Amino acid sequence: MHIAVCIKQILDPEISPRAFKIDPARKVADPGTASLVIGPFDLNALEVAIQLKERHGGQVTALTLGSEKAKEALRRALAMGADAAVLIDEAQVAAKEPSVTARVLAAAIRKLGGVDLVLCGRQSGEWDFGQVGALLAEELGMPFVPFVPRLDVVGNGLRLERETDGGIAVVEAPRPCVASITNATDNQPRLPKVKDIMMANRKPITVWGPADLGLGAADVDEAANRLEVLDLFIPEVKSECEFIDGEDGAEKGANLARKLLERKVI
8 A cells, every 4th residue: 555645844833932933025934943843733644654554564655845944854754654755846836825735746646656545634734724635635536534533444445533523433435535634642643763763864855846747837836826815924912011019918909809890801
Protein backbone atom coordinates (compact mmCIF):
# COMPACT_ATOMS: atom_id res chain seq x y z
CA MET A 1 0.00 0.00 0.00
CA HIS A 2 1.32 3.42 -0.98
CA ILE A 3 0.27 6.25 1.35
CA ALA A 4 0.83 9.90 0.41
CA VAL A 5 0.83 12.38 3.30
CA CYS A 6 0.45 16.08 2.56
CA ILE A 7 2.16 18.29 5.13
CA LYS A 8 2.74 22.01 5.56
CA GLN A 9 5.50 23.92 7.28
CA ILE A 10 4.09 26.74 9.40
CA LEU A 11 5.17 29.24 12.02
CA ASP A 12 5.48 27.52 15.38
CA PRO A 13 2.09 28.13 17.10
CA GLU A 14 3.99 28.35 20.41
CA ILE A 15 6.13 31.35 19.45
CA SER A 16 5.90 34.50 21.54
CA PRO A 17 3.36 37.04 20.24
CA ARG A 18 6.25 39.53 20.14
CA ALA A 19 7.96 37.37 17.49
CA PHE A 20 4.86 37.35 15.27
CA LYS A 21 5.00 39.91 12.46
CA ILE A 22 2.87 40.73 9.43
CA ASP A 23 4.01 41.63 5.93
CA PRO A 24 1.35 44.27 5.15
CA ALA A 25 2.16 44.42 1.43
CA ARG A 26 1.80 40.67 0.82
CA LYS A 27 -0.82 40.20 3.58
CA VAL A 28 0.95 37.17 5.03
CA ALA A 29 2.75 36.36 8.25
CA ASP A 30 6.45 37.24 8.07
CA PRO A 31 8.41 34.33 9.59
CA GLY A 32 11.53 36.41 10.18
CA THR A 33 13.77 34.38 12.47
CA ALA A 34 10.89 32.56 14.18
CA SER A 35 10.98 28.76 14.24
CA LEU A 36 9.08 26.77 11.61
CA VAL A 37 7.40 23.42 12.29
CA ILE A 38 5.11 20.88 10.65
CA GLY A 39 1.47 21.71 11.34
CA PRO A 40 0.21 19.75 14.37
CA PHE A 41 -2.60 17.94 12.53
CA ASP A 42 -0.23 17.08 9.68
CA LEU A 43 1.99 15.38 12.28
CA ASN A 44 -1.03 13.34 13.37
CA ALA A 45 -1.58 12.36 9.73
CA LEU A 46 2.06 11.27 9.43
CA GLU A 47 1.75 9.16 12.56
CA VAL A 48 -1.40 7.45 11.27
CA ALA A 49 0.33 6.66 7.97
CA ILE A 50 3.42 5.24 9.67
CA GLN A 51 1.29 3.10 12.00
CA LEU A 52 -0.56 1.71 8.96
CA LYS A 53 2.76 0.90 7.28
CA GLU A 54 3.99 -0.87 10.42
CA ARG A 55 0.84 -3.04 10.54
CA HIS A 56 0.38 -3.78 6.86
CA GLY A 57 3.62 -2.88 5.08
CA GLY A 58 3.89 -0.52 2.14
CA GLN A 59 5.38 2.90 1.52
CA VAL A 60 4.80 6.39 2.93
CA THR A 61 5.62 9.45 0.82
CA ALA A 62 5.52 12.92 2.39
CA LEU A 63 4.71 15.86 0.10
CA THR A 64 4.71 19.59 0.70
CA LEU A 65 4.27 22.78 -1.31
CA GLY A 66 6.83 25.16 0.09
CA SER A 67 10.17 26.93 -0.11
CA GLU A 68 13.66 25.50 0.27
CA LYS A 69 13.19 25.80 4.05
CA ALA A 70 10.38 23.24 3.84
CA LYS A 71 13.02 20.56 3.32
CA GLU A 72 13.48 20.71 7.11
CA ALA A 73 9.86 19.59 7.52
CA LEU A 74 10.38 16.78 5.02
CA ARG A 75 13.51 15.67 6.89
CA ARG A 76 11.41 15.44 10.05
CA ALA A 77 8.86 13.30 8.17
CA LEU A 78 11.64 11.01 6.95
CA ALA A 79 13.05 10.73 10.47
CA MET A 80 9.61 9.75 11.77
CA GLY A 81 9.40 6.89 9.28
CA ALA A 82 8.37 8.18 5.85
CA ASP A 83 10.15 6.38 3.00
CA ALA A 84 10.31 9.23 0.48
CA ALA A 85 9.79 12.98 0.35
CA VAL A 86 8.73 15.40 -2.39
CA LEU A 87 9.04 19.19 -2.34
CA ILE A 88 6.96 21.19 -4.81
CA ASP A 89 8.76 24.52 -5.22
CA GLU A 90 6.36 27.31 -4.27
CA ALA A 91 8.60 29.95 -5.87
CA GLN A 92 6.89 29.13 -9.15
CA VAL A 93 3.39 29.20 -7.63
CA ALA A 94 2.07 32.76 -7.39
CA ALA A 95 -1.38 31.85 -6.09
CA LYS A 96 -1.35 30.86 -2.41
CA GLU A 97 -4.79 29.61 -1.41
CA PRO A 98 -6.50 26.22 -0.77
CA SER A 99 -7.83 25.46 -4.26
CA VAL A 100 -4.45 26.09 -5.91
CA THR A 101 -2.62 24.14 -3.19
CA ALA A 102 -4.97 21.20 -3.79
CA ARG A 103 -4.47 21.42 -7.56
CA VAL A 104 -0.66 21.33 -7.21
CA LEU A 105 -0.66 18.52 -4.62
CA ALA A 106 -3.09 16.47 -6.73
CA ALA A 107 -0.80 16.82 -9.77
CA ALA A 108 2.15 15.62 -7.65
CA ILE A 109 0.17 12.64 -6.35
CA ARG A 110 -0.83 11.68 -9.89
CA LYS A 111 2.83 11.89 -10.92
CA LEU A 112 3.78 9.58 -8.03
CA GLY A 113 1.31 7.00 -9.34
CA GLY A 114 -0.15 4.00 -7.55
CA VAL A 115 -1.22 5.91 -4.42
CA ASP A 116 -3.82 3.95 -2.41
CA LEU A 117 -4.47 6.49 0.35
CA VAL A 118 -3.96 10.23 0.72
CA LEU A 119 -3.82 11.74 4.21
CA CYS A 120 -3.61 15.33 5.34
CA GLY A 121 -4.23 17.19 8.59
CA ARG A 122 -7.77 18.38 9.18
CA GLN A 123 -6.48 21.99 8.97
CA SER A 124 -3.14 23.65 8.48
CA GLY A 125 -2.59 25.16 11.93
CA GLU A 126 -2.14 28.81 10.91
CA TRP A 127 -4.92 29.90 8.53
CA ASP A 128 -7.11 26.98 9.70
CA PHE A 129 -9.13 26.91 6.48
CA GLY A 130 -9.60 23.13 6.63
CA GLN A 131 -10.38 23.01 2.90
CA VAL A 132 -7.41 21.35 1.19
CA GLY A 133 -8.46 17.77 2.02
CA ALA A 134 -11.87 18.06 0.36
CA LEU A 135 -10.53 20.04 -2.60
CA LEU A 136 -7.75 17.49 -3.06
CA ALA A 137 -10.26 14.65 -3.18
CA GLU A 138 -12.27 16.59 -5.78
CA GLU A 139 -9.15 17.14 -7.92
CA LEU A 140 -8.22 13.44 -7.71
CA GLY A 141 -11.77 12.14 -8.16
CA MET A 142 -11.55 10.16 -4.91
CA PRO A 143 -13.99 9.78 -2.00
CA PHE A 144 -13.24 11.96 1.02
CA VAL A 145 -13.67 11.25 4.74
CA PRO A 146 -12.98 14.19 7.09
CA PHE A 147 -12.12 14.38 10.82
CA VAL A 148 -10.65 10.88 11.06
CA PRO A 149 -8.76 10.02 14.28
CA ARG A 150 -7.95 6.44 13.22
CA LEU A 151 -8.41 4.00 10.35
CA ASP A 152 -7.36 0.55 9.23
CA VAL A 153 -7.28 -1.70 6.19
CA VAL A 154 -10.25 -4.04 5.79
CA GLY A 155 -10.09 -6.35 2.79
CA ASN A 156 -9.60 -4.24 -0.33
CA GLY A 157 -10.91 -1.10 1.36
CA LEU A 158 -10.61 0.95 4.53
CA ARG A 159 -12.59 1.28 7.73
CA LEU A 160 -12.41 4.77 9.16
CA GLU A 161 -13.67 6.38 12.35
CA ARG A 162 -15.04 9.85 11.79
CA GLU A 163 -15.73 12.44 14.49
CA THR A 164 -19.21 13.96 14.26
CA ASP A 165 -21.26 16.30 16.44
CA GLY A 166 -23.09 13.27 17.83
CA GLY A 167 -20.07 11.05 18.47
CA ILE A 168 -18.02 8.67 16.32
CA ALA A 169 -19.28 7.33 12.99
CA VAL A 170 -17.61 4.24 11.51
CA VAL A 171 -17.53 4.28 7.72
CA GLU A 172 -16.03 2.08 5.03
CA ALA A 173 -14.42 3.46 1.90
CA PRO A 174 -12.78 1.97 -1.18
CA ARG A 175 -9.19 2.53 -2.10
CA PRO A 176 -7.93 4.97 -3.19
CA CYS A 177 -9.45 7.67 -1.02
CA VAL A 178 -8.56 10.88 0.83
CA ALA A 179 -8.92 11.41 4.58
CA SER A 180 -8.23 14.39 6.80
CA ILE A 181 -6.81 13.40 10.16
CA THR A 182 -7.68 14.91 13.52
CA ASN A 183 -5.77 14.44 16.76
CA ALA A 184 -6.37 11.54 19.16
CA THR A 185 -4.55 9.91 22.05
CA ASP A 186 -3.33 7.06 19.84
CA ASN A 187 -2.00 9.15 16.94
CA GLN A 188 0.31 11.50 18.81
CA PRO A 189 3.45 11.97 16.68
CA ARG A 190 6.47 9.94 17.72
CA LEU A 191 9.79 11.59 18.51
CA PRO A 192 12.47 10.47 16.04
CA LYS A 193 15.59 8.85 17.44
CA VAL A 194 18.99 10.44 16.84
CA LYS A 195 19.91 7.59 14.46
CA ASP A 196 16.73 8.17 12.43
CA ILE A 197 17.44 11.91 12.22
CA MET A 198 20.95 11.26 10.95
CA MET A 199 19.70 8.76 8.36
CA ALA A 200 17.00 11.20 7.23
CA ASN A 201 19.64 13.84 6.53
CA ARG A 202 21.26 11.46 4.03
CA LYS A 203 18.09 10.63 2.11
CA PRO A 204 17.34 12.45 -1.17
CA ILE A 205 14.39 14.81 -1.48
CA THR A 206 12.70 15.02 -4.88
CA VAL A 207 12.01 18.59 -6.03
CA TRP A 208 9.38 19.33 -8.66
CA GLY A 209 8.08 22.53 -10.15
CA PRO A 210 4.64 23.13 -11.70
CA ALA A 211 6.00 22.38 -15.18
CA ASP A 212 7.21 18.96 -13.99
CA LEU A 213 3.63 18.24 -12.93
CA GLY A 214 2.05 19.26 -16.23
CA LEU A 215 0.70 22.53 -14.81
CA GLY A 216 0.71 25.72 -16.86
CA ALA A 217 1.02 29.32 -15.72
CA ALA A 218 -2.77 29.73 -15.74
CA ASP A 219 -3.05 26.97 -13.11
CA VAL A 220 -0.79 28.66 -10.55
CA ASP A 221 -0.55 32.39 -11.28
CA GLU A 222 -2.33 35.16 -9.37
CA ALA A 223 -5.40 34.90 -11.61
CA ALA A 224 -5.98 31.36 -10.29
CA ASN A 225 -6.78 32.72 -6.82
CA ARG A 226 -10.38 32.22 -5.73
CA LEU A 227 -9.73 33.84 -2.37
CA GLU A 228 -8.87 37.50 -1.78
CA VAL A 229 -7.36 38.56 1.53
CA LEU A 230 -8.54 42.14 2.07
CA ASP A 231 -6.43 42.81 5.13
CA LEU A 232 -4.28 41.06 7.71
CA PHE A 233 -3.27 42.72 10.94
CA ILE A 234 -2.43 42.11 14.57
CA PRO A 235 -5.28 43.42 16.78
CA GLU A 236 -4.29 46.10 19.26
CA VAL A 237 -5.14 45.10 22.81
CA LYS A 238 -5.34 47.98 25.26
CA SER A 239 -5.08 47.29 28.95
CA GLU A 240 -4.85 49.34 32.13
CA CYS A 241 -4.30 48.59 35.77
CA GLU A 242 -6.05 50.29 38.71
CA PHE A 243 -5.26 49.60 42.35
CA ILE A 244 -8.19 49.42 44.76
CA ASP A 245 -7.55 51.41 47.94
CA GLY A 246 -8.93 50.69 51.38
CA GLU A 247 -7.98 50.62 55.03
CA ASP A 248 -8.53 46.87 55.34
CA GLY A 249 -9.68 43.86 53.35
CA ALA A 250 -13.37 44.52 53.89
CA GLU A 251 -13.14 48.09 52.63
CA LYS A 252 -11.04 47.04 49.63
CA GLY A 253 -13.59 44.37 48.82
CA ALA A 254 -16.46 46.85 49.01
CA ASN A 255 -14.58 49.34 46.81
CA LEU A 256 -13.81 46.59 44.28
CA ALA A 257 -17.48 45.58 44.14
CA ARG A 258 -18.46 49.22 43.61
CA LYS A 259 -16.02 49.59 40.73
CA LEU A 260 -17.29 46.41 39.09
CA LEU A 261 -20.86 47.61 39.39
CA GLU A 262 -19.96 50.95 37.86
CA ARG A 263 -18.42 49.18 34.88
CA LYS A 264 -21.38 46.79 34.67
CA VAL A 265 -19.16 43.76 35.09
CA ILE A 266 -21.46 42.44 37.82
